[in-house]
Amino acid sequence: MSAAAHALPADPVQRPTPGIALTTVLAGQAALLPPAALALLVSLHREIEPERQARLAARRDRQRYFDAGGLPDFRDDTRSIRESDWKVAPLPAALQDRRVEITGPVDPKMVINALNSGAKVFMADFEDSTAPTWHNLLTGQRALMEAVRGDLAFVADNGKRYQLKPFAEQAVLLVRPRGWHLDEKHVLIDGQPIAGGLFDLAVFAFHNARALADKDRGPYFYLPKLQSMEEAALWETALSHIEATLGLPHGQMKVTVLIETLPAVFEMHEILHALRERIVGLNCGRWDYIFSYLKTFRRHADKVLPERGQVTMTQPFLKAYSELLIQTCHRRGAHAMGGMAAQIPINNDEAANEQALARVRADKLREVSAGHDGTWVAHPALIPIARAIFDEHMPQPNQHAVLREDVHVGRDELIAPSQGTITRAGFEGNVEVCVRYLAAWLDGNGCVPIHWLMEDAATAEISRTQIWQWLHTAGLHLADGTAIDLALLETTLRNLPAKLGNRDAIPGASKIDEAIALLDELSRSDELAEFLTLPAYDRID
Incomplete structure (x- = not known):
């Protein structure tokens, strides 16, 4: 069956199941959600x-x-x-x-x-x-x-x-x-x-x-x-x-x-x-x-x-x-x-x-x-x-x-922390991965190849949480001495679209600007959002 033909036939009329409401109806869902399943x-x-x-x-x-x-x-x-x-x-x-x-x-x-x-x-x-x-x-x-x-x-x-x-x-x-x-x-x-x-x-x-x-x-x-x-x-x-x-x-x-x-x-x-x-x-x-x-x-x-x-x-x-x-x-x-x-x-x-x-x-x-x-x-x-x-x-x-x-x-x-550094490439890489993954996710794709790694919500969460923690921990600097602050985030986000090149080749390209805005909002917040997918979920369907 082709992707276009993968919908089930029109649903028969069903009597409602007490206590439950489906907020969205797609063709074929009655076969997947019959009364006994509901x-x-x-x-x-x-x-x-x-x-x-x-x-x-x-x-x-x-x-x-x-x-x-x-x-x-x-x-x-x-x-x-x-x-x-x-x-x-x-x-x-x-x-x-x-x-x-x-x-x-x-x-x-x-x-x-x-x-x-x-x-x-x-x-x-x-x-x-x-x-x-x-x-x-x-x-x-x-x-x-x-x-x-x-x-x-x-x-x-x-x-x-x-x-x-x-x-x-x-x-x-x-x-x-x-x-x-x-x-x-x-x-x-x-x-x-x-x-x-x-x-x-x-x-x-x-x-x-x-x-x-x-x-x-x-x-x-x-x-x-x-x-x-x-x-x-x-x-x-x-x-x-x-x-x-x-x-x-x-x-x-x-x-x-x-x-x-x-x-x-x-x-x-x-x-x-x-x-x-x-x-x-x-x-x-x-x-x-x-x-x-x-x-x-x-x-x-x-x-x-x-x-x-x-x-x-x-x-x-x-x-x-x-x-x-x-x-x-x-x-x-x-x-x-x-x-x-x-x-x-x-x-x-x-x-x-x-x-x-x-x-x-x-x-x-x-x-x-x-x-x-x-x-x-x-x-x-x-x-x-x-x-x-x-x-x-x-x-x-x-x-x-x-x-x-x-x-x-x-x-x-x-609980012992690991030792290491935060390079400019590391900071910019976190921003890019988070934005590209989030854009794809908002567009309905939850698994995205980025720089020869398969990224999912877990890896995007590392990137997003590190950005927030680095920004909200006083006195942190990149390995080259640059302060990790909102100015660095603003510059990185502003430069990202040009860095991405041809948007048409990127999954979720139409959502890049929305993803940038959401990452900016989450990174600036005084509180770390519990999961990236919670505020993002409000924006799909």
């Missing part, structure tokens, strides 16, 4: 929403504590969970070997290419790499539903046809819903927007859970941006509710949790415990983790990080985080997944391409040598590279036997 959304929202709001309020309270000088630490009230012996439930056969995973948005072409890519797992992402327009969400749900059925196909504008390989040759499908902080404004229940993540997860499960269970393929999910065991427990409540409603056995739906916030690294045992009947692993979500470090310590002048390119996984605080994650997971019988290689092939520069691939090889060798059970890539061309390294150093399906008892990590190791 009823599931209503019951799920009513059970989860009060506690979700309580958890979000707890996040704000905790951030005020950090802003006043407080530091994150391990919890005294959960010491018994960390110190006692227990294991997570046995892992399903389809997820025993996850050595290479590819991630990307949920458009039909991406879904086909990723499932056909040769990776062990494809994480279909409704979160950081999907701009949540109503069209994108419904198109993504439909693409995944057709993929599970085995009949997804796509014809590009140039006539090239994409179709799925046989099921046995496909990657295992995992779906990442949005995090607790994001609303779905197109679905109002009792006058309130439903949590975006609940919408993503419940609609996917409604259509696909039974078929995937019959194939011994889950359904499986990645859960993002948790900050506490209570937030993990709330996901457990939601998953159990969906299973009961759909008539699935308890624990049928399996999850992997991304440890991509600084508060969560202090509660990894507790998060595993809260989801112990269904969790299969934790993942080092490195980009969001760096963003969370910046946000947590936004008012701490002694913890300002250098420019993004210098904050690598060999920095002590990131090395401590990844090794503690491995130790924690393997003690509990769970996978410890490595992080993302965001590089994409540089087709017109062989030397630069080889340098980029050398960085990928070094990163994947570091991960497998440390004891990770698998890793992420953003581009199919990196799959053979990552797989070769893991095949050589991990011939078995995983490394659960690598207990890393040599790792001794405390609070101070996890």
Whole structure:
């Protein structure tokens, strides 16, 4: 089916479902949101929403504590969970070997290419790499539903046809819903927007859970941006509710949790415990983790990080985080997944391409040598590279036997800032990445190649938060001595359009001016916006 023909037929007239209102109507959505699915959304929202709001309020309270000088630490009230012996439930056969995973948005072409890519797992992402327009969400749900059925196909504008390989040759499908902080404004229940993540997860499960269970393929999910065991427990409540409603056995739906916030690294045992009947692993979500470090310590002048390119996984605080994650997971019988290689092939520069691939090889060798059970890539061309390294150093399906008892990590190791500089190129690069990504996102594209790196919301958040922190921390200078102040920001933003050159070749070109204005507004504000996508969400659809 072509992109133009990918809409479903006109919807039949439906009687309204009590308690729910859809603020936007697109052709074909009734097939994706029939009355039974809407009823599931209503019951799920009513059970989860009060506690979700309580958890979000707890996040704000905790951030005020950090802003006043407080530091994150391990919890005294959960010491018994960390110190006692227990294991997570046995892992399903389809997820025993996850050595290479590819991630990307949920458009039909991406879904086909990723499932056909040769990776062990494809994480279909409704979160950081999907701009949540109503069209994108419904198109993504439909693409995944057709993929599970085995009949997804796509014809590009140039006539090239994409179709799925046989099921046995496909990657295992995992779906990442949005995090607790994001609303779905197109679905109002009792006058309130439903949590975006609940919408993503419940609609996917409604259509696909039974078929995937019959194939011994889950359904499986990645859960993002948790900050506490209570937030993990709330996901457990939601998953159990969906299973009961759909008539699935308890624990049928399996999850992997991304440890991509600084508060969560202090509660990894507790998060595993809260989801112990269904969790299969934790993942080092490195980009969001760096963003969370910046946000947590936004008012701490002694913890300002250098420019993004210098904050690598060999920095002590990131090395401590990844090794503690491995130790924690393997003690509990769970996978410890490595992080993302965001590089994409540089087709017109062989030397630069080889340098980029050398960085990928070094990163994947570091991960497998440390004891990770698998890793992420953003581009199919990196799959053979990552797989070769893991095949050589991990011939078995995983490394659960690598207990890393040599790792001794405390609070101070996890929060120690990295050393480095802020160059003019680093400052201007942050501005460019943030503006270009934000422009694409506002135009409906949540995953954008910029300077041979695949940028998503997480990497844009690093850029945006660093700009804000550098501007709002007194006395900071670039490496050449230039003061980091609003005058520097104004000059950089004013010069950016000329630097970008031919706008027509840039995704979201029509939104560049709007993105510049929004970044300027957010950077000048006395308060750091919690997430870039929250004010941006008001500007789409």
